[in-house]
Amino acid sequence: MKIAQTLFRGGLVAYTSLFFAFIYIPLVVIAVYSFNSNPVNMMTWTGFTTEWYAQVLGFKTTVSENALYIESTGQLLQAVWNSLIIATSTTLIATVFGTAIAIGLYRFDFLGQRFYRVIMFMPMLMPDIVLGIALLIFFVNSGIHLGLTTIIIGQCTFLISYVFIVVSARLAGMDRTLENASADLGADEWTTFRRVVLPQLLPGIVGGALLAFIISMDDLVITYFIAGVDVTTLPMFIFAMLRRGIKPEINAIAVMMLTFSFVVASLGLYLRSRQK
Amino acid sequence: MSIAIRRRVQLAVLLGPVSLFLAVFFLGPLAIMMVTSFLAPGLYGGVEWTFYPHNFGRILGFADPMFEDFDPVYIAIFLRSVKIAALTVLAALIVCYPAAFCIARLSERWKNFCLFLITLPFFTSLIVRLFVWVLILRQTGLVNEMLLSTGMIARPLDLIYTDGAIILGMVYVFIPFMFMPVYASVEKLDWTLVRASLDLGAGPIRTFWRIILPLTAPGIVGGAIIVFIPALGNFVVPAILGGAKVMMLGNLIEQQFLAARNWPFGSALAMMVMSVMLVLLLVYVFASSRRGADAALNR
Incomplete structure (x- = not known):
């Protein structure tokens, strides 16, 4: 035995x-x-x-x-630049929106709250191809020119969910007695929010923003459908390279991307583990 | 201003703009896609605004007044996607389940380190992680080169562009999705129950089937659902590791939109993928709320 x-x-x-x-x-x-x-x-x-x-x-x-197959590094740099612009904008918008929803659902009781919560999980669980083509049909029908704007809007729809979930988790673990103490000591609601709630919430917001940034930089499927013809992002660039045939440069790009995301993710996870 | 009104204003400020955004850019597109799936495809791409329920019939293989006679090709692709997604779930479970037991019994420090190692790839580029497998599996890839140089095979094996390659690629990228829920329930497992079962004379196999498996089932089901959903409609993995030979639902949808330009049919296919997702989620929510009720009753 x-x-x-x-x-x-x-x-x-x-x-x-x-x-x-x-x-x-x-x-x-x-x-x-x-x-x-x-x-x-x-x-x-x-x-x-x-x-x-x-x-x-x-x-x-x-x-x-x-x-070789990149005629110039210009194409690659342009793709990286596009990805960075998109990721920065979507992170800003999704973080503000996601945090607002998380606070709203946590602090207030209202009719349909549970339904709202379920709806917030939907964009994250929706298969990306479904969301991608739905957005494509929508943008084409409404006559919006496909490009950076449509990519930013499209990515925000699901990134809001990710930020919402991370911030909600932080809110659920927060100590409400501190808020009561602040109110008892005479601080008004806004001061309490700014001086007590926000500092406690900040790690959650930063974590959500980091996650949104990384996912935005990596999104291929949804971006692929709503990018139109003028804009290429980094994942789309690599996807196109892979479809054309594989040459050694792609290896170097891949390793640089791996290194970059490993460093960022390790840093983020390390900071989070220190907070606990 | 009374407190009630002020709170209502605060709530409106917090939720108003976001709700509007999501209503217009999330629910709106889904609604338009649903409508499109019931419209007739235009002759040269585009749609015609007439009610046309045949898109769904066409998926199931029924005759379609515009295109073809009875043709089960689409239902075959659908079933094959379901099969590949199910095999992916099974393979991911086999990969993750034993490892979860091992990691759950480590010391706190090592446990956290292992979890870090498992989540880390999730933050790296999906396409890069798939590309790695192209290098390993293709004709002149690592596996074939190694086997050829040792003389174990005379000609390169067909590893890439197969169902197996797609499943391998999907398991590789979905490991964190399966591992985390499975691990959460394995870690919560009450080992005193396992010991009791063994003490009372049940063998290890019986203890596994009657105690360990049922107690970790919530994690298994949760992991299975969040792997199955993205696997079913996946189009990147088949596009890279499946080549042109293996068509899955995702590729079929992409083709309808970017090549065939039959948007209504593509929308109908996407509706199928979405309904599978909704059904699975409903089943899961229903099952877990019943389990919650059971647990409350037992207490």
């Missing part, structure tokens, strides 16, 4: 190690092979190079023309 138990435990630990290997080994592989100098067969190691990174970043390289 004892031996069986030990074996079982050992098996479970081995399984869990495999589980983490499954998640992380592919990411390590791509990071390693992004330094591979072989321009044709990306998975056959022929030597170390940083040329692909240099190429993507727009430095002069010795890479031959036919191994």
Whole structure:
């Protein structure tokens, strides 16, 4: 019995190690092979190079023309720039709206409150392709030109939900006695909100905003449908590259994106864990 | 101003603009999509404003006055998408469930670290995570190169552009969705019940089926639903790992909008995806509220 138990435990630990290997080994592989100098067969190691990174970043390289497919780094930078504009705007709007709903639903009792709460989960659970085409039909029918504006509006519809959920969770864990104390000590409602509620709520708001920013930067499906012809975002750019054929530069872009989001996410999660 | 009126004004300021925004840009588009799914497709794209219920019939394979005779191709795609989504759920569960037990019994510090490692990929680009699997699975990919160089195979295997590749890709990107709910219920599991069952003479297998599985079922069902919903209508994973060979609902919808320009039919397909989602959610809400009632009665 004892031996069986030990074996079982050992098996479970081995399984869990495999589980983490499954998640992380592919990411390590791509990071390693992004330094591979072989321009044709990306998975056959022929030597170390940083040329692909240099190429993507727009430095002069010795890479031959036919191994490449970005004509200029300008396209890539434009896509990154578009993504940043969109993510910044949507984060601002979604954070204000999401926080307003969370406070409204938490502080007030009104008819249809539960219904409202359920509705707020809908945009998040809606399959993205459904929301994407619904928005496309809507924008085309209402004659709004597809572009940055439509992307920002479209992303906000579901990002509000994410902010709402994060801020609501924070509100639910808040200490209401502090508010009562503030009111008892003579502060008016606005002062109490500004000096007592808001500081407590801030980590939730920041967390929600970070989440919204990351999801906005990464959204492909909804953006893909409502972007129109003029605007390309970073995920759309990579998606288009993948559909055209795979060349080593994409590896370098992928690894840079991975590194960036790992750093941001680690920082965010670390800050959150310190708060507890 | 009386307090009641002031509170009402505050509420209106907080909820008014957002409600308007969501009503116009979320509920509005869904309503228009619903209407569109009952309209006739125009000959050269666009829609004609006549009532036309055949879009839904066409999905089910019935004859359609404009397009074709009985043709079960769309229902086949629908069923195949359901099958792939169900297999994804099953595979994700098999991957996550045992690991959840292991992680739940670690010390607080390690537990948090493991959870961090599992959520981290969620914050990285989806498309990048899928691209990695293209590099691994394709003809000249890592797996084939390794197998070829060791001489285990003579010709590269067809790994990419298969149902298996789609399922693998979806499991990979949906791991956090499955793991978190499953883990939440595994962590809450009352181990005294398990010990009691073993002490009273039930074997490990029987204890698993009668005690552990029912007690962790809420997490399993929750994880299954939030993996199934995005898997069913997924179009990015099949587009990247399925190539042109494997058509799923998501690709079919995309095609109706961007290539075939039959918006009413595409809308009808999207309505199908949405109704599956709504039904699943209703079932879940109903089941969990009944469980809540049961728990209250037992107390």
